[in-house]
Amino acid sequence: MLKKMMIKSPEMTSHLYNSLQALIESTSSELPIDVALAMDLAKKNEQEKSSAEYALKIIEENRVLAKKYIAPLCQDTGTISFYINHPKHFDRTNFEQIAIEAVMKATEKGVLRQNSVDSLSGLNSGNNIGLGHPGFYFEENQSDLLEIRLMLKGGGCENVGAQYSLPEISLEADRDLAGVKKVILHAVKSAQGRGCSPGILGVCIGGDRATGYAFSKKQLLRFLNDENPIEPLKKLEEEILVDANQLGIGAMGFGGKTTLLGVKIAALHRLPASYFVSVSYMCWAHRRQGMVLDSDMKIKKWIYK
Amino acid sequence: MIALKSPFDRNEIKKLRVGDIVHLSGTIITGRDAVCKYLYAGHASPLNLNGQILYHAGPVVIKDTSGAYVVKAAGPTTSIREEPYQATIIKQHGLVAIIGKGGMGEQTRLALSESGAVYFHAIGGAAQVYAVRIKKVNSVHLLEFGSPEAMWELEVEDFPVIVTMDSHGNSLHKDMEQSSDKIFKKMISSSGDHA
Numbered sequence: 175m176l177k178k179m180m181i182k183s184p185e186m187t188s189h190l191y192n193s194l195q196a197l198i199e200s201t202s203s204e205l206p207i208d209v210a211l212a213m214d215l216a217k218k219n220e221q222e223k224s225s226a227e228y229a230l231k232i233i234e235e236n237r238v239l240a241k242k243y244i245a246p247l248c249q250d251t252g253t254i255s256f257y258i259n260h261p262k263h264f265d266r267t268n269f270e271q272i273a274i275e276a277v278m279k280a281t282e283k284g285v286l287r288q289n290s291v292d293s294l295s296g297l298n299s300g301n302n303i304g305l306g307h308p309g310f311y312f313e314e315n316q317s318d319l320l321e322i323r324l325m326l327k328g329g330g331c332e333n334v335g336a337q338y339s340l341p342e343i344s345l346e347a348d349r350d351l352a353g354v355k356k357v358i359l360h361a362v363k364s365a366q367g368r369g370c371s372p373g374i375l376g377v378c379i380g381g382d383r384a385t386g387y388a389f390s391k392k393q394l395l396r397f398l399n400d401e402n403p404i405e406p407l408k409k410l411e412e413e414i415l416v417d418a419n420q421l422g423i424g425a426m427g428f429g430g431k432t433t434l435l436g437v438k439i440a441a442l443h444r445l446p447a448s449y450f451v452s453v454s455y456m457c458w459a460h461r462r463q464g465m466v467l468d469s470d471m472k473i474k475k476w477i478y479k
Numbered sequence: 480m481i482a483l484k485s486p487f488d489r490n491e492i493k494k495l496r497v498g499d500i501v502h503l504s505g506t507i508i509t510g511r512d513a514v515c516k517y518l519y520a521g522h523a524s525p526l527n528l529n530g531q532i533l534y535h536a537g538p539v540v541i542k543d544t545s546g547a548y549v550v551k552a553a554g555p556t557t558s559i560r561e562e563p564y565q566a567t568i569i570k571q572h573g574l575v576a577i578i579g580k581g582g583m584g585e586q587t588r589l590a591l592s593e594s595g596a597v598y599f600h601a602i603g604g605a606a607q608v609y610a611v612r613i614k615k616v617n618s619v620h621l622l623e624f625g626s627p628e629a630m631w632e633l634e635v636e637d638f639p640v641i642v643t644m645d646s647h648g649n650s651l652h653k654d655m656e657q658s659s660d661k662i663f664k665k666m667i668s669s670s671g672d673h674a
Contacts, residue, residue: 225498225641225651232602232639239607248604249539249552249627284541284551288626296513298625330557330581330603345667356667363663366656368557368581370603417666421659426603427581428643429655459604 187272189471194276194322196473201324201463202251202285203240206478208398209374209435209460210237216372216425216432226430233425233458244285248370248459250328251286254308257323257395257464259315266312273310277302286326311392323395323464323477331373331457334365335390337383340449349449351410354379355417361453362418362434367427370457374398374436375414378452381442386452393438394456395464397478402439411437425458435460482637486530487575493595495642497649501599503638506617507532507578509631511556513624518572519564525620526632528572532599535561535579537627539606540616548616550633552606555580558598566590582643582652591646598644600651612638 205213217230240247256273258264278301280286290304291297302308338357340349345360347353358377365373376393378386402408414437424430435458444450464477483491485505495501508526510518510533518524538553558565558579565577566586575596577583580603591597601609615634622629643651 228500228641229602232605232608236602236605236608239611243607245610246539246552246606249537249554249606249610250556251539251552282541284539284549287537287539287552291625296624298627300626328604333557333560347667359663359666363659366581366652366659367603368559370580420666421662423655423659426600427652427655428600428641429651429658457604 186471190269190272190467191276193465193467193471193473194273195279197322197324197463197465198276198280199244199285200476201326201461202246202280203244204463205237205247206460206462208478209458212398212435213237213372213458216435219431220425221430224430225428226424226426226432229425229428246285246287247461248328248457249287250330251289252326252328252461253332254286254289254302255311255325255327255391256308257311257313257325257392259313259319259321261318261320262314262316264314264320266310270310273308274303277308318469320467321464321477322467323462325391325394326461327391327394328370328457328459331369331455334361334369334455335387336361336364336453337387338451338453340451351406354451355410355414357451358414358437358453359417359421361455362423363421365455366423367425369455370459371423371427372425372432372435372458374456374460375434375438376454376456377437377439378450379439379441380444381450381452382445382448383450385442386450387454389440389442390452390454393440394454394460395462396438398436404441407439407441411439485532487532489530489575489595492575492597493646495597495645496647497642497645497651499642501640501642503532503599503640504636505634507534507633507635507638509534509536509538509629509633511535511537511628512560513628514621514630515561515564515568517621517624518568524572525630526618528574530573530575532576532578533568533574534633535577538610538631540626540631548619550610550613550616553609553613553633554604554606555601557581558583562587569594569596578640582650588644588648588650588653591644592648595646597642597646599640600643601640609638612636
């Protein structure tokens, strides 16, 4: 049904295009509600007149301005990743085409930066479109629910991500949860303020090198205040959050109480020979937003507002 | 808060210490990955960098209806990628300061001491706070590197930064790496005991 409608009705195409425009604008210019609340708390908890508090105050001013002008929170509008949860018979190809047009328009308006560079020639495509850009991750559901999430992840935080293969001798990290904890804390310590702390971790234990990273990134779609249903992972998340904040790195690496806002860990099966721990580091400017669309392709509900 | 205006006085720069909050006004020049590599390779700079401040940034810039450049977002980018090039550029071109985020390494720290220059830390992600303080684009060069990596000559007013590496050999980043490493090592040795 959806497939048919999307191809044949120009009206629906235009609704989807407008909805995607709104999604891109909101994602680039506004923090999701859970992250905004966590940042408010970090500022409140920080020592008065410290450099970290100064950084958090500037960030707060920035949030107000970005929302007011519908302009990018951060100039690095990042890797553009669409996560689509769709009903059967959803026309992926048509969706991609409309999303690409929405991305090009947002780039023209300066809501997104020209962020796609040919790795061989060094040429910037100028419109955010290129091989692998933007990214589309489709998942089919059995109902008629259509949810589209968007994540904009900047290069600064992407560069401090890390993947460990356990055992990691230098850290005496074995193939167990104690070992996992060591390497995750090592990633946080190594990142210092370079990933724009306070950060959020998405972690995957297991998988292969590709699925491990992909799944770790997907954890960043979870609400900061959700509860991991898997007890050992829930405990690990809580412990790492406490320990990481004892490292004293703080906002921007200036020294302070909040180094991480959240830790989200999941696990995939692995091979007997492999034990990967993949860590995706997200900056404080965690630009993720999502929308539920109705059958007309209009926004029914925002997910992270 | 200390206010500094271009042309920047090196003696004023030398007085700065780690932790000082500074508001910059006047001209600053962007240069990040492609520009730093280019200058390091010995190519001439399109702008005279002597006494200038180099800003590690890849702004979002569009043209308005009259064809004038408008800076839509302009926070700092991670500076450590420029570590292989920065010391040489500071010394050869006579920069008085770098603006960036995340701090830089040992070579840059030494070059800052040698040249009487500093590293200003801007707040990562605060693209609008900085964009509204950019009053004008004076010129653009090396646009062939793409808009984010071009050399933008910007006119700023009360651009807020904090000194994290000064000309006296101090580096907040070095201190922080050492202190957090110490805590980390203690942490993992005790978590090992429980395992």
